[in-house]
Amino acid sequence: MTMPQILWLRRDLRVADNPALYHAAKAGPVVAVYVLDDEAAKHHAYGGASRWWLHHSLESLAKSLADRGSRLILRRGDAAQELTRLADEIGASTIHANRHYEPWWRKAQGRLCESLDLQLYDGNYLMPPGSITTGSGGQYKIYTPFSRAVRAAFPPRDALPEPEIITAPAQWPVSDDLADWNLLPTTPDWAGGLREFWQVGEAAALERLEWWKAHVDDYDDKRNFPSLDKVSRLSPHLHFGEISPVQIWHAFKDRGSKGWETFESELIWRDYSQNAILQFPAYATQNYRADYDRFEWRDPATDEAAARDLKAWQQGRTGYPIVDAGMRQLWQTGWMHNRVRMITASFLIKHLLIDWRHGEQWFWDCLCDADYASNATNWQWTAGTGVDSNMFVRIMAPLSQSEKFDAAGYIRKYVPELANLQQPEIHDPEEFGRRPRDYPRKIVSHKFARERALAAHKAMKGD
Ligand SMILES: Cc1cc2nc3c(=O)[nH]c(=O)nc-3n(C[C@H](O)[C@H](O)[C@H](O)COP(=O)(O)OP(=O)(O)OC[C@H]3O[C@@H](n4cnc5c(N)ncnc54)[C@H](O)[C@@H]3O)c2cc1C
Incomplete structure (x- = not known):
């Protein structure tokens, strides 16, 4: 029970309904780490706007963990190497992480499995990507039959509570300083519009969900009208995993309105997209046809x-x-x-x-x-x-x-x-x-x- 457990965070920057955090906290003292690995993603290393968001999201999560007597450790470099180094430093052998499907993350997951006990969980999609299969056991390629099969397989898993306690390790490993990562623009500072438009972090995502409860029923009629504020704007929160789609689904499952049904279809599009890159990893750079x-x-x-x-x-x-x-x-x-x-x-x-x-x-x-x-x-x-x-x-x-x-x-x-x-x-x-x-x-x-x-x-x- 005393061996530290590494929690590897990527696009799952939340404490509630975070399966990797939940299981790590049950297994022992938790060392939560975010590794900034720009090299692995090549052309898909985070762009300017995402880096701005990431900065604020990490800041918010670090505060949230500190409020719970824990910390967020920041490292920069090749993720698999940095995590192996960290495991050596603190005497850990197990890493807990939610599964991610971007090709560079799948590679890093594969490399880590070779040297450490990597425990992977499904946390960021309604249904685990790859789990919804056709009658003959293959993967769906087209959205409509995929969404029908997803709905037939519902309900999604239950949302997990945040851990009651996150035990600290006997000693904290060193961490980078977030400010040194220079994720925020400075010369020029073009982020004024972003600051006005967004609140970042898990608490902000949950607040947005509360706001959305008063609007979701109008979604089917109004979602296509850009002059109206009638879409959820949950997308960056979902991308960075400040909220999970499962939390959203359970908040609305009994609505029975056309608005919710259409909104649910959009969340299924999100799942569908992950299934697409699972089958075609180069989908962002190569024509499928x-x-x-x-x-x-x-x-x-x-x-x-x-x-x-x-x-x-x-x-x-x-x-x-x-x-x-x-x-x-x-x-x-x-x-x-x-x-x-x-x-x-x-x-x-x-x-x-x-x-x-x-x-x-x-x-x-x-x-x-x-x-x-x-x-x-x-x-x-x-x-x-x-x-x-x-x-x-x-x-x-x-x-x-x-x-x-x-x-x-x-x-x-x-x-x-x-x-x-x-x-x-x-x-x-x-x-x-x-x-x-x-x-x-x-x-x-x-x-x-x-x-x-x-x-x-x-x-x-x-x-
Ligand atoms: C050319 C193009 C590029 C896009 N790039 C992205 C992207 O990089 N990231 C991204 O999250 N969405 C992308 N979308 C999909 C969609 O436009 C956004 O998800 C949506 O506008 C986000 O706003 P919202 O949260 O208010 O969405 P809502 O209408 O409130 O929908 C709720 C959630 O469902 C998911 N969703 C909705 N529509 C789609 C869709 N068509 N495909 C996949 N998921 C969907 C999103 O997670 C969204 O937050 C793109 C769409 C187009 C046409």
């Missing part, structure tokens, strides 16, 4: 006009108000409304004819909820390159989307140049002759872009 490897994208590395267009998209200066509002919301707050993520992603891929992977990387850097699985699944879905995806030839019309989902208020908020415009011209100021001087012309016309995209698709198919 190999014929798209032949697609003739405009390449910003070699084509100046494409490079200009990519920049205009990133900066929210495309001349399409709904696209620009979304991209500026992303830059200011580290988050974007889901409907607008779909519109902006489709615009990059189909209107600008730029490979979805450029968008995936930009979102990766700018989103606080940047998630290897969910980002890849949604980009490949939008591009038509994924295992389950929208057809490429279905091309979203951003201006009609903006009208249909009543985005005027949203545009006024994020594109101040258009703040004085009313409906309907706010959706397309150029068309109505109301474009203010400081707002750009459309960088491409919808009709031209649509025809160009369809022709490129046809060429890829060899028709």
